Amino acid sequence: MRNCPDQPDLPAEGLQEGLVIGHRGKGLLVEDKNNAVLLCHTRRRLGLVAVGDKVLWKAEAGDTAVVEQVLPRFSSLARPGARDKHRLFAANIDAMYIVSAPEPDPDYLLIDQCIVMCEQNHITPNLILNKVDIASKQQIDCLNQSFQTYENIGYQVFKTSAVIGQGIKSLETALNHHINIFTGQSGVGKSSLTSVLLPQRKIRIGELSETSGHGKHTTTAATLYHLPTGGDLIDSPGLAVFGLAGISQQQLAWGYREFREYIKLCRFNDCKHHQDKGCAVAIAVESGKICTLRYQRYLKLSKRIYSD
Ligand SMILES: Nc1nc2c(ncn2[C@@H]2O[C@H](COP(=O)(O)OP(=O)(O)OP(=O)(O)O)[C@@H](O)[C@H]2O)c(=O)[nH]1
Ligand SMILES: [Mg+2]
Ligand SMILES: [Zn+2]
Known part of the structure; x- marks a missing residue:
């Protein structure tokens, strides 16, 4: 049964609100109002659905349930998929935590891509x-320097160990009452941190491959957990590249927040901030006001995505 057009806010008969907390094969795990989890299938016409989506579902004959409608989202994250189709990654998130570790080596290009996607999606x-517990003094000094760049432009950095519990309290406080997602390379400890924050849940954690030091993609699908202190946490599979699904050159530059005050001073409106004449961003880099490494990564992404 359809919604009555005069009462668009009332769900049609038999429809109930639910929250998508995971995937099982082609089905969705949907939590109902009483926190019971149902396995639902979806209508073909439904379009993309992701963990974090609020949906309307209804029971069907024979103990099955179907998702009929996805409710409007306040934010969504997409990744490029096969044949240029975007894959929805998660919905209704308000905070992302990009996890890195001394091992595997941090991928700053991936971090920057994640940040750009966040800036673009509010x-x-x-x-x-x-894994600060495994870093040598020399490694820590080097990592501190790299992460300081992000703190200098206003992003919060949490230094943690899922093994010895360092930094977990302040992370827990920051996550409180938000809808959060952990992203980052495979093997950095997203699931281990999730597990420490949710001690009552059993979460699969991987072993680092001894030869490469890289993870093995232990987590294969995003899953939403309710935090005991309030708010939600989505643990997601490891990323190699985030991709910048559907964003323009201007949006990419805007996603580098320290560029913004200079972008408006560039001589040309359509400045790409490469080697363009009168580029205020490039001048700010030369005078040390913008971190050269971040700028070089911007150039790399920009040329990769928009090479004419
Ligand atoms: N020493 C140390 N090891 C850690 C820490 N956190 C995680 N590990 C180890 O790192 C390995 C990978 O941890 P996971 O939590 O599975 O990593 P992940 O980021 O979820 O990986 P994917 O699911 O593949 O994306 C496991 O062997 C963990 O025990 C930490 O703080 N210190
Ligand atoms: Mg994992
Ligand atoms: Zn410019």
Whole structure:
């Protein structure tokens, strides 16, 4: 049964609100109002659905349930998929925590891509440097310097260890009452941190491959958990590249927040901030007001995505 057009806010008969907390094969795990989890299938016409989506579902004959409608989202994250189709990654998130570790080596290009996607989608990006327990003094000095760049432009950095519990309290406080997602490379400890924050849940954690030091993609699908202190946390599979699904050159530059005050001073409106004449961003880099490494990564992404 359809909604009555005069009462668009009332769900049609038999429809109930639910929250998508995970995927199972082609089905969706939907939590109902009483926190019971149902396995639902979806209508073909439904379009993209992601973890974090609020949906309307209804029971069907024979103990099955179907998702009929996706409710409007306040934010969404997409990744490029096969044949240029975007894959929805998560919905209704307000904060992202990009997790890195001393091992595997941090991928700053990936961090920057995640930040750009957040800036574009009104999601607050934060950084976590996990596994501080295994870093040597020399490694820590070097990592501190790299992460300081992000703190200098206003992003919060949490230094944690899922093994010895360092930094977990302040992370927990920051996550409180928000809808958060952990992203980052495979093997950095997203699921381990999730597990420490949700001690009552059993979450699969991977072993680092001894030869490469890289993870093995232990987490294969995003899952939403309710935090005991309030708010939600989505643990997601490891990323190699985030991709910048559907964003323009201007949006990419805007996603580098420290460029913004200079972008408006560039001589040309359509400045790409490469080697353009009168580019205020490039001048700010030369005079040390913008971190050269961040700028170089911007150039790399920009040329990769928009090479004419
Ligand atoms: N020493 C140390 N090891 C850690 C820490 N956090 C995680 N690990 C280890 O790192 C490995 C990978 O941890 P996971 O939590 O599975 O990593 P992940 O980011 O969820 O990986 P994917 O699911 O593949 O994306 C496991 O062997 C963990 O025990 C930490 O703080 N310190
Ligand atoms: Mg994992
Ligand atoms: Zn410019």
